[in-house]
Amino acid sequence: MNGALAPTPLRDPQARRRATGLLIGVVVLWPMLVLAEFRPAALFESGNLQVMKGFLASFMPPSTSADFLGLLLQATLQTLAIATAGIALSFLLAVPLALAVTHALSVSRIGPGRGRWWGEGVRVVVRMVMALLRAVPEVVWALVFVRALGLGPGAGVLALAITYGGMLGKVYAEILESGDTRPARALLEAGSGRLAALFYGLVPGAAQELASYTVYRWECAVRASVVMGFVGAGGLGQLMDQSMKMLNGGEASTILLMFLLLVMLADLLSAALRRLLG
Amino acid sequence: MSLILHNVGLVHPNGQRALQGVSLVVGAGERVAVIGPSGAGKTSLLRVSGSSLRATEGRVEALAANPWQLSARGLRRLRSRIGVVHQAPPIPPRLRVITAVLAGRLGTWPMWKALASLAYPADIAGARDALLRLDLADRLFDRCDRLSGGQLQRVGIARVLYQRPDLVLADEPVSALDPALADAAVGELIAHSAATGATLVASLHAVDLALKWFPRIVGMRGGEVTFDLPAAQVSRAMLHELYATEGSVLPTQGNDPGALTLHKGDLKAGTNVVPLSRPGCR
């Protein structure tokens, strides 16, 4: 079993590659730290520490004054309303977009008939539009709308409508196409209109998944509404932003607790609804 | 005495009995082969001897110490003197062969050396020597998932050779090797035992290998020791009776109906433990 013994000790062939990789990592890390103004010492600077200590100290006890709790309740309901209204409004965008993009509803593809390239072109354009709507985060839309329309929930609702319109449109189209598309095709071949083919052909099979995804998105919308509030779009986010600007830790901690509770409840509600639909 | 088992019994948590009244005394430097049909309890015997499993009945003494009465440090030190060759070496696929072999001495290396060796192998020459004996020196820096089952099994043996233990427990160490390689590998284990004075207890499925290399044969069946004799005294009749459950043909290297291939506890390369696609809010 003895092979020929090598005369010189072997070296690790991967050592050089690893060393180079490490060097590159270090070389890239330094400018990154500079760009990001990485200063862990800032955490312990006396000025910042005072502010943070004071803020954290005021976290306990959480604010429970009657006026504040009233405001809190209002803000919570407002957040829920923004999410619900936003999703509802996004349907106005999502449904036509999904309709336009679903292969299974394309009359020109049967055959293929006339206008096939036109149909394909429309689908490509609509898909790009949806991607564009999705590419900008809803917070950015919210900020723009707050500047355009003023503070308040309207900005949040519109921002959700736009981004979620694109998101829901894309996923609805995927869900509709992933199921059995033969009933819809049969209807189209028999000359029915596209809407009829959608409702009688595709929706019955896909309804459960469509509804389930929509409920899941609503849960995300609740979280997004809180985040958008930080740029002035109402709800819990705006309330928390105001409390923090005044360094009122008690209010901030109450709102944070309320937010965690809300997220948990939304999660439970959405799970229950999805189980009901399933 | 290297290994003493006194009336050892083992019952698995699910109620299955693996060992019954097993008594065995192995002196220092002895070489013993354990043979028997599948399910005879050979693996359990070795695991109990190596203190990776605790016997439910009886007494085990390895290297003159009762493993379960030692302190944590004492147990670790004892275990570093016991080398286990697994049938399916539990080596992470992405590990390189050299790291897998060097891992044999993790029990004796200080922490800093163990961690530093990951950046640059601490003892390339030593690992290479161990692999040379098993004809794998040219694969020193390859990844383990590029090896065949038989080559991986040899890496497992090399790891134990590098460990230089005082007691070697080998559980079907050559099951995935072709007859010539298997014979050579067993020869290496024997040579290592002769050179270092280590005790060797190996379970083998191929009877001819056992009879050829080992001076003492222990036959097991149904969790019990049926015979414990010098190799010359083992008759064909005894072997046939031992393997009666596996048919009339004795398992040898040439015709091994019950040969177990490397599949137990295999770690497939690139196993993905949690799927990446999970719904997120974006």
Add this chain to the structure above:
Amino acid sequence: MNPADVSTAERARAAGPCLTCAGVSLLLVGSVVASFVYLGIDFAAMLSGESMRLMGKFIAEFFHPDLSAPFVAKAAWATLQTLAVSALGTLLAVAAGGVLALPASGRFGSALRQAARLLLNVLRSVPELVWAALMVLAVGLGPFAGVLALALHTTGVLGRLYAETLENAPPDPERALSDAGSSALPAFVYGSLPLIVPQCVAYALYRWEMNIRMAAVLGFVGAGGLGQMLYFHLSIFQQAQAATVLLAMLLLVFVVDILSSRFRRGLAPAYA
């Protein structure tokens, strides 16, 4: 059974689930209407002539982005800053998440497991923007607050994913090494770590991609990068400059998308 009975029974059964359907639909429609009413958004005023004209003017200015060299340079710098923030935040989260994943996977007992999981859940549930607002208080305005915010939130996400990966990894290699006398840390590093590294790297890259988007937005509460620039220019109604920053954001997201899908094809085994 009488055919007439069958049809009534069938009809009754058919009416059953529909009743729940109808009830739920009514509830949904009701809650949508209630939401709009509660918010009291004055759509009439929003869509009025005057308001539309002002909106039109506001939006029109977006279509003339400021492409002067100095400003584009500023936007490029902000983009690099955003990238740096996302990368550092993710790196810190990999380290912290990795450390927390050990107790969270149950290696040190069930009490620590619950505690670690609770901590990770809290870190995860608080949105990055809220963390950023808190961190601005702790370390002042600037990208460092963004780094900490991303690090905190992503630790929660990665910590939980890493804990699950650890729990699902086969224990045999590590156990074989401990049985050969190795102490706990080397056994882990030689035995279990190589098993989980590809998956952990894949998760980290995935989160980094998400974090780039997030880092661009964290500037809204003062955490630097493209977000802070956008917020600033919008506050003083400089739509032209804001449009440039928006274009930079879109370009960043677009490039990251392309690079990541190409990279992912190369990493296919880890993502499979």
